[in-house]
Amino acid sequence: MGYYSDRFWKKNWDEGLDDLKEEDYNTTYVAMVQESFDNYPEKKALHYLGVSLTFADMERYTNQFANMLIANGFKKGDVVGINLPNTPQYLIALIGALKAGCIISGVSPLLSAEQIKYQINDLTSTGKKAALVTLDAIFAGHITKIADSMPGLDLIIATNPASFLPKIKQVLGKLLKKVPTGKVTPIPGKTVIELHKDVLAKASADPVKVEVTPDDLGWIQYTGGTTGPPKGAALNHRNIVHNIKAINSWLGWDQGAGILLSGFPMFHIAGLTVCEAALCLGWTQVLIPNPRDTDHICNEIRNCKPTYLVNVPSLFQMLMANPAFKELDFSGIKGCVSAASPFPKESQVEFEKYVGQGKLLELYGMTETSPVSVMNPSKKAKKLGTVGMPIMNVDITMVSPETGEEVPIGEPGEICIKGPLVMQGYFNRPDATKSTIDENGFLHTGDVGIMDEDGFIKIVDRTKDMIIVGGFKVFSSKVEDVISQHPAIGLLALVGKPNPERPGSELVKAYIQLDPVYKFNGDYEALKNDIISFAKEKVSPYEVPKEIEFMEEIPLTTVGKVDKKVLRTK
Numbered sequence: 001m002g003y004y005s006d007r008f009w010k011k012n013w014d015e016g017l018d019d020l021k022e023e024d025y026n027t028t029y030v031a032m033v034q035e036s037f038d039n040y041p042e043k044k045a046l047h048y049l050g051v052s053l054t055f056a057d058m059e060r061y062t063n064q065f066a067n068m069l070i071a072n073g074f075k076k077g078d079v080v081g082i083n084l085p086n087t088p089q090y091l092i093a094l095i096g097a098l099k100a101g102c103i104i105s106g107v108s109p110l111l112s113a114e115q116i117k118y119q120i121n122d123l124t125s126t127g128k129k130a131a132l133v134t135l136d137a138i139f140a141g142h143i144t145k146i147a148d149s150m151p152g153l154d155l156i157i158a159t160n161p162a163s164f165l166p167k168i169k170q171v172l173g174k175l176l177k178k179v180p181t182g183k184v185t186p187i188p189g190k191t192v193i194e195l196h197k198d199v200l201a202k203a204s205a206d207p208v209k210v211e212v213t214p215d216d217l218g219w220i221q222y223t224g225g226t227t228g229p230p231k232g233a234a235l236n237h238r239n240i241v242h243n244i245k246a247i248n249s250w251l252g253w254d255q256g257a258g259i260l261l262s263g264f265p266m267f268h269i270a271g272l273t274v275c276e277a278a279l280c281l282g283w284t285q286v287l288i289p290n291p292r293d294t295d296h297i298c299n300e301i302r303n304c305k306p307t308y309l310v311n312v313p314s315l316f317q318m319l320m321a322n323p324a325f326k327e328l329d330f331s332g333i334k335g336c337v338s339a340a341s342p343f344p345k346e347s348q349v350e351f352e353k354y355v356g357q358g359k360l361l362e363l364y365g366m367t368e369t370s371p372v373s374v375m376n377p378s379k380k381a382k383k384l385g386t387v388g389m390p391i392m393n394v395d396i397t398m399v400s401p402e403t404g405e406e407v408p409i410g411e412p413g414e415i416c417i418k419g420p421l422v423m424q425g426y427f428n429r430p431d432a433t434k435s436t437i438d439e440n441g442f443l444h445t446g447d448v449g450i451m452d453e454d455g456f457i458k459i460v461d462r463t464k465d466m467i468i469v470g471g472f473k474v475f476s477s478k479v480e481d482v483i484s485q486h487p488a489i490g491l492l493a494l495v496g497k498p499n500p501e502r503p504g505s506e507l508v509k510a511y512i513q514l515d516p517v518y519k520f521n522g523d524y525e526a527l528k529n530d531i532i533s534f535a536k537e538k539v540s541p542y543e544v545p546k547e548i549e550f551m552e553e554i555p556l557t558t559v560g561k562v563d564k565k566v567l568r569t570k
Contacts, residue, residue: 009455065096124152140182
């Protein structure tokens with residue numbers, strides 16, 4: 001602990017910053033957001049496809065959601081999965097569930113039916129009761145088929161992305177097939193309701209009287225691993241409150257003084273955290289349900305004049321490819337935050353030509369650290385190509401992945417993090433927790449970085465088998481386990497290949513060695529299509545291989561493991 005123990009990077013923090021005191025973050029998210037409801041009732045909280053909700057609206061709707069859960073027998077510690085894109089319903093369910101003392105878990109709407117089933121069953125494996133808030137299209141397409149195999153799922157709340165829009169827009173959106181929709185039908189043994197019809201139109205809006213403490217779990221956010229199925233990172237209110245307050249202080253975000261536009265999905269911990277922060281600050285936030293619709297984002301920037309943009313690098317790159325983005329007025333933009341995957345330095349330089357010099361700020365974090373642990377300065381000079389330096393109350397050490405010994409400044413080592421932002425552990429996975437958080441309280445990230453003499457960190461490698469696709473993490477061994485169930489596959493290896501259309505993003509490429517017992521007719525194209533169709537049924541769209549190459553023999557190391565280093569050079 002010699003090289004990093006004095007936290008020398010603090011001298012390079014922006015003027016006036018210091019560690020937060022424990023009493024600063026010894027509170028709950030519910031208490032924090034209530035201050036915004038009290039102080040800004042008539043202010044616009046959310047802007048969504050031309051419709052606005054005030055903080056008073058949000059207080060009423062979140063009380064109704066909480067009271068609905070309680071009326072359905074939900075108690076403190078039960079779970080609410082939120083299976084939605086970035087819509088007002090996501091934040092209503094989030095805050096409503098937390099008010100009722102429940103734990104929320106983001107369930108990506110991109111997940112397959114099998115993946116949704118796995119997450120709900122894992123969440124209820126210790127006897128917790130679960131509710132799922134989902135789109136009517138996902139309800140009809142997935143939930144009806146798997147409901148019987150999710151015994152812990154007690155309550156299903158369906159909604160539609162257009163439910164807050166005027167009736168004429170709802171009808172037109174469905175007629176023109178611009179809005180996905182599905183029929184909501186009864187399911188034996190489950191309570192099935194619709195959010196607007198059964199909750200927001202009927203439930204009590206009285207304040208909820210459930211005691212929530214800083215030590216209570218409020219979030220179980222799932223994250224993949226290089227081995228095994230996804231694990232739920234368990235975060236308590238103190239974890240989340242510390243992270244939000246540290247981010248707000250670091251960035252100089254003032255109460256009631258900003259407008260946030262984020263394309264980050266809320267089911268991702270980074271997207272969730274910035275939206276939670278905006279609500280606590282009394283900011284207006286512009287919700288983006290489809291981050292790939294860059295024309296819509298450009299229109300929202302033009303009309304809503306946000307002060308901060310937050311996105312994954314690939315979305316910033318997609319925006320730069322849209323001529324309309326280059327014509328926008330960025331004088332009101334104070335900063336652009338980038339996270340979740342590497343942002344190539346040359347692209348960062350180009351991006352700042354449009355938005356303004358020094359406005360782009362890259363950071364580093366992970367679900368297990370609530371999530372942000374390292375950021376570039378908000379005011380002082382940033383170092384493009386680095387993810388910044390440790391933020392408030394964060395201890396960092398860098399160790400050799402081979403020996404576990406601390407490495408000197410300037411040498412590559414695994415980043416290990418300690419502080420009030422570190423998760424409570426993996427939900428119901430004591431062995432995984434023990435192998436990730438050491439006896440000194442340091443969380444081993446699996447990411448390799450180099451810290452320079454000023455405390456700035458450059459990520460030089462990441463967990464060996466992880467592939468980044470547009471900001472989403474694809475853990476190859478997990479996906480390999482699923483796709484290998486195809487009868488033609490004898491041996492399978494997935495690697496990431498640079499995506500020529502999106503610098504900094506990757507394509508999933510599959511190398512396949514056929515099973516010798518498989519009766520193959522020699523039509524490789526037909527087999528490729530069949531394997532891709534199989535994968536689409538089993539995994540998320542971004543996990544499906546975009547390229548397939550058949551090999552007579554996949555290269556192996558001397559101990560018989562697939563040699564991905566060789567495959568990556570092909």
